[in-house]
Amino acid sequence: MQQIVDGITAGSIYGALALALVLVYRSTGLVNFAQGQMAVVSVYIGWSLVEIGLPVPLVVVFTLLASLVIGALTERLLIRRFEGQEPLVAIVATVAVLICFNGLINLVWGGSVRAFPSLFPDEVVSFLGARATWGDVGTVAVLVGTVGLLQLFFLRTRLGLALRTAADNPSSARLLGLPVGSLLLVGWGLAALLGGLAGCLVAPSVPLQPNMMDTILVYALAAAVLGGLDSPLGAVVAAWLIGIVETVAGANINIIGSDLRIAVPLVLLALILLVRPQGLFGRRDVERL
Amino acid sequence: MTTTERTPAVPAALSARARPLRWVAYVLVAVVLLAIPQFASPYTNLQLTLILVYGVAIVGLDVLVGRAGQVSLGQSAFVGLGAYAAAYAFGHGWGPVAALALAVALVGVVAVLVAIPAVRLRGFAFGIITLALPAFAVPLANRLVDLTGGSQGVAVVATTPPEWTGQADDQWRLYLVGVVAAIVFWLVHNLLDGRLGRALAAIRVNEAMAAANGVAVHRNKVLAFTVAGLCGGVAGWLYLIAVQFVSPAILQLNLAVSLLVALVVGGTRSLLGALLGAAFFVLVPNVTDNISPGRSYLIFGICLLVVLFFFPGGLAGALRRLLAWTRRRIGR
Numbered sequence: 282m283q284q285i286v287d288g289i290t291a292g293s294i295y296g297a298l299a300l301a302l303v304l305v306y307r308s309t310g311l312v313n314f315a316q317g318q319m320a321v322v323s324v325y326i327g328w329s330l331v332e333i334g335l336p337v338p339l340v341v342v343f344t345l346l347a348s349l350v351i352g353a354l355t356e357r358l359l360i361r362r363f364e365g366q367e368p369l370v371a372i373v374a375t376v377a378v379l380i381c382f383n384g385l386i387n388l389v390w391g392g393s394v395r396a397f398p399s400l401f402p403d404e405v406v407s408f409l410g411a412r413a414t415w416g417d418v419g420t421v422a423v424l425v426g427t428v429g430l431l432q433l434f435f436l437r438t439r440l441g442l443a444l445r446t447a448a449d450n451p452s453s454a455r456l457l458g459l460p461v462g463s464l465l466l467v468g469w470g471l472a473a474l475l476g477g478l479a480g481c482l483v484a485p486s487v488p489l490q491p492n493m494m495d496t497i498l499v500y501a502l503a504a505a506v507l508g509g510l511d512s513p514l515g516a517v518v519a520a521w522l523i524g525i526v527e528t529v530a531g532a533n534i535n536i537i538g539s540d541l542r543i544a545v546p547l548v549l550l551a552l553i554l555l556v557r558p559q560g561l562f563g564r565r566d567v568e569r570l
Numbered sequence: 571m572t573t574t575e576r577t578p579a580v581p582a583a584l585s586a587r588a589r590p591l592r593w594v595a596y597v598l599v600a601v602v603l604l605a606i607p608q609f610a611s612p613y614t615n616l617q618l619t620l621i622l623v624y625g626v627a628i629v630g631l632d633v634l635v636g637r638a639g640q641v642s643l644g645q646s647a648f649v650g651l652g653a654y655a656a657a658y659a660f661g662h663g664w665g666p667v668a669a670l671a672l673a674v675a676l677v678g679v680v681a682v683l684v685a686i687p688a689v690r691l692r693g694f695a696f697g698i699i700t701l702a703l704p705a706f707a708v709p710l711a712n713r714l715v716d717l718t719g720g721s722q723g724v725a726v727v728a729t730t731p732p733e734w735t736g737q738a739d740d741q742w743r744l745y746l747v748g749v750v751a752a753i754v755f756w757l758v759h760n761l762l763d764g765r766l767g768r769a770l771a772a773i774r775v776n777e778a779m780a781a782a783n784g785v786a787v788h789r790n791k792v793l794a795f796t797v798a799g800l801c802g803g804v805a806g807w808l809y810l811i812a813v814q815f816v817s818p819a820i821l822q823l824n825l826a827v828s829l830l831v832a833l834v835v836g837g838t839r840s841l842l843g844a845l846l847g848a849a850f851f852v853l854v855p856n857v858t859d860n861i862s863p864g865r866s867y868l869i870f871g872i873c874l875l876v877v878l879f880f881f882p883g884g885l886a887g888a889l890r891r892l893l894a895w896t897r898r899r900i901g902r
Contacts, residue, residue, distance in 0.1 A: 367882075369641060377875045380867060380871030544702060544706040551688075558692070
């Protein structure tokens with residue numbers, strides 16, 4: 282039980298970043314390898330604000346705003362150029378963005394390890410024989426809330442509908458008079474905001490350093506693909522599944538230990554995809570020739 | 571400007587007239603290339619050797635990624651497997667050919683076994699699955715201490731220059747690696763210059779269409795994956811000859827991503843592109859280190875973005891456009 286709770290907590294962080302990946306995929310058809318690194322940049326900005334002496338809730342708001350701006354600017358200034366080209370070039374461009382942001386962090390803040398304050402009280406709660414910190418509970422709650430909001434946003438608002446249209450068929454959307462460019466900007470901004478959220482959630486429990494999201498990005502990629510890449514709900518369920526399987530397998534199967542843990546979700550992913558190539562919640566692509 | 575397929579740069583009649591001249595040029599280039607190791611410093615020779623080593627890994631990746639359109643993040647695992655196999659062979663006193671045979675056999679088997687299920691996946695799902703290879707290989711190499719030396723790695727003496735050549739270590743290695751790289755490039759070129767090349771192009775453009783037109787999609791994808799893996803394995807063997815050392819670092823995802831980046835920067839579907847990409851990957855970090863060690867990574871990233879921004883066809887594409895432009899300007 283304890284392991285399942287730990288797994289869900291870990292999975293929630295993967296899930297937040299996976300949501301960001303799904304959002305970018307839905308709006309631009311790309312996998313953004315820089316998603317984690319962009320989040321790290323905003324978390325570092327948040328850390329600087331904490332150092333200035335701002336209260337934590339305010340810091341979180343500013344961090345998320347910073348993420349939004351970073352995401353939107355990255356799309357407008359860099360990624361826009363690669364839209365409509367071979368996706369491979371665009372993906373490599375996101376890798377280049379990752380390298381740039383990593384270099385930037387090292388330049389501005391240095392590579393040394395910092396601590397980020399917790400967003401929630403430190404007390405421990407226990408239920409059903411498992412123990413969790415308020416931070417863990419908060420992480421899960423924030424994620425569940427976010428998925429709910431996202432579903433509402435995409436299904437019930439005009440902007441959400443417009444975003445889906447622009448992602449589904451940019452040229453038709455343009456003919457309908459939708460500002461596709463601005464919508465892509467919004468999509469990337471929102472995705473970066475979600476990434477920033479993931480960063481804020483994970484930052485208190487891992488030391489703050491330029492590469493802190495690298496491993497999480499691998500898990501998030503696995504979760505996004507397992508969930509079917511275009512389904513937010515699928516990404517979160519997949520992320521929890523990955524978190525639980527990884528924790529339980531890592532703790533109970535001796536041969537896996539701590540170093541092979543990262544391979545567990547990937548092997549799980551491989552097995553599931555072989556049976557369901559479209560992922561758990563994805564739709565099968567139907568192509569017209 | 572997304573035309574990436576190669577068109578004959580010179581009309582047939584013209585090339586017939588220019589043929590003797592062209593052979594002279596080829597011979598001159600060959601002589602210059604053969605002479606370089608004699609005059610370059612050992613450090614330069616090592617850099618050139620590494621460019622060729624990574625070039626072989628990248629040209630293999632190009633078969634899978636550039637030709638067949640299947641983005642892979644697993645190439646480093648094959649390079650590493652080849653290098654470890656070679657290290658084992660050299661460590662047990664085998665000759666270079668036996669070491670190559672072991673590396674190729676081992677990598678070939680692993681590549682086919684991985685490819686048969688993996689290539690059923692499409693698009694990003696395939697990319698993420700291949701990512702499992704380095705993620706799995708690094709801890710494995712760390713654990714199999716008896717075979718791999720664990721995180722310390724293994725150092726071996728791979729080959730020493732024979733007495734009669736009178737060459738220094740760095741020169742001998744560069745010649746050896748250069749010859750093998752040339753053979754691999756030639757083999758890959760011949761392999762793609764025909765049925766397989768067309769089949770992979772059809773798969774890249776549209777899998778369903780390719781299948782409808784009688785291309786054996788699954789078999790050709792497995793073949794592309796295996797060729798990519800084998801080139802990676804040979805590159806690993808070459809790496810060991812060049813560096814005489816291998817550690818789990820070579821298996822890491824970082825290298826797989828770097829090779830993919832180098833492929834795109836150099837230009838996909840081009841042998842020259844593979845070499846240019848490898849050169850970028852080996853040389854640019856040196857240059858940026860010299861400019862400012864603290865900002866090396868940032869400047870490298872900016873260089874990458876600049877190339878991608880202005881030369882979507884990669885360095886090879888840019889070079890081709892430059893050649894076409896000069897040819898137009900001087901009116902042939």
